[in-house]
Amino acid sequence: MLPMEKIQFNLPQDRIPLAWYNIAADLPKPMAPPLHPGTLKPLGPDDLAPLFPMSLIEQEVSTEREIEIPDEVRQVYAQWRPSPLYRARRLEKALDTPAHIYYKNEGVSPAGSHKPNTAVPQAFYNKQAGTKRLSTETGAGQWGSSLAMACAFFDMECKVYMVRVSYDQKPYRRALMETYGASVTASPSVETEVGRAILAAHPDSNGSLGIAISEAVEIAAKDPNTKYALGSVLNHVMLHQTVIGLEAIEQMALAGEEPDVIMACTGGGSNFAGLAMPYIGRNLKGLSHARIVAVEPSACPSLTKGQFTYDFGDTGRLTPLVKMHTLGSAFMPPGIHAGGLRYHGMAPLVSHVMDLGLIEATSVQQLDAFAAGIQFARAEGIVPAPESNHAIAGAIYEALEAKREGKPRTILFNLSGHGNFDMQSYINYQAGLLENYDYPAEEIAMALAGLPVIL
Secondary structure (H helix, E strand, C coil): CCCCCCEEECCCHHHCCCEEECHHHCCCCCCCCCECCCCCCECCHHHHCCCCCHHHHHHHHCCCCEEECCHHHHHHHCCCCCCCEEECHHHHHHHCCCCEEEEEEHHHCCCCECCHHHHHHHHHHHHHCCCCEEEEEECCCHHHHHHHHHHHHCCCEEEEEEEHHHHHHCHHHHHHHHHCCCEEEEECCCCCHHHHHHHHHCCCCCCCHHHHHHHHHHHHHHCCCEEECCCCCCHHHHHHHCHHHHHHHHHHHHHCCCCCEEEEECCCCHHHHHHHHHHHHHHHCCCCCCEEEEEEECCCCHHHHCEEEEEECCCCCCCCEEEEEECCCCCCCCCCCCHHHCCCECCHHHHHHHHCCCCEEEEECHHHHHHHHHHHHHHHCCCECHHHHHHHHHHHHHHHHHHHHCCCCEEEEEECEECCCCHHHHHHHHCCCCCCCCCCHHHHHHHHCCCCCCC
C-alpha cells in the first residue's frame, strides 16, 4: 500500500454543528458596549432596527453559550459542510520540518471562501423578517459573492458596493456576484452622499472597506425595504463562523492530535474568529493550551500597530462606535491584493480577546505572503486566496521554528478561500510588479488623531 501524501479528515453531514458557539458566555470580562454615533450613549436594540432584523440584533448582544442553527440554514450548509481538514504532508516534507501541519479548507464552498457561513443565516433571518433587499460592501469580493449567492437562495435583491481597487483588480469576482443576480457598484460612487463627498475630495480614490460600508449603510438607512448585511466585524458574524472551529475540534480528534498553534489571516476578523473562538473556549476551560495567532498584512496592521479604543466602523461615521483595535476610520490602506484584509479596524470581539491576552498577533509583508502561497500551492495543489496566504506564511514560520528547535509542533491554520478568481495577483507577483509596504508611522498617527473623543 502506498503511503498517503495528504490525509483528509472528513465528518459526515450529520456532524454539521447544531448550534453556533458564543464565546461571550465564557469571557472573563465582558466587552465594552457599542455607542450611538450621535449621543455616544450605549446602543439599545431599537437603535439597530433600521439596519438589522431583530433576530440578528438579539444574537449581537446575546450571552447564551449556544445558539441553535435553523434547519433551513443547516440544509444549505450541507452543500459543502462539514468542510475538509487536511494534514499537509507534502508541505511538511518540503519544509523538512518535524511539525505536523493541518489546514481547514473553507474554499470548498460554492462561493469559494468561508463567507457563506454567515451570508446564508443573515439572508435567512432577513427573509423571515420580510426584508426585500440587502445592501453590503465587499473588498476582494468573497463576501459580496457569498451574500449574492445567499440572496439568490432566499429570493432577495442584493446591492454590493465593491472597493474600487478590487473592482478593477478582480473582474471575475464582480462577474460572479452579477451571475448570482447582485447589482455591483464601484466604491466610492456617485450613488450616495458619502461617495460623492469622497470623490469630490479625492477623485482618484482607490476606496476602502470603510467607505464602502458607509455607502451600503446609507442606502439601507434611507430605504425601509432594505437592510444592511456585514461580512465581518460584528458579533453575530463571528458567531456564525464558529462552525469552522467546532468542526475542526472534532476533526483534530479524528487525527488524534491537539493543536499547539492555531492561525488564520485577519482583516476584519471573521475567519480568524471562526476557527479561534471555539479553541479559546477550550483554553479557558483548561481543555487545551494552544497558542492562537492572528496574522495580518503589514500594510494594514490594526492589531499590531493600531490603538484599542472607540472608533467608527466606517469612513463616513454613520455606524455605531465600537471599541476595537483601529488605525483610525480615516485610514486609507494601500491597494494590496489581499483586498479582504484592507480594513482600518478589527472586530471588537477579536480586539477584546487580544486585550485580555488570549491571542497573539503578527504581521506579514505582501511578498512573503505570496511566496508562502506559491510554496503551498506547489506542495498541496490548492492555489490560496491572497488573504489566506498570510495564514500560510505564519504556519510556515512556525514549522521552520519547530525545525530550528528540533521539536515537534502541531499547527492548525484556516485556509479561508481559494485564489481561483485572484490569478492576476499571482501574475503580478511573478512578474515582479508587487512590492512590500510598511504603512508610515506618521500617517497612522494622523489617522489616529481623528479618533472620536469619548468622555
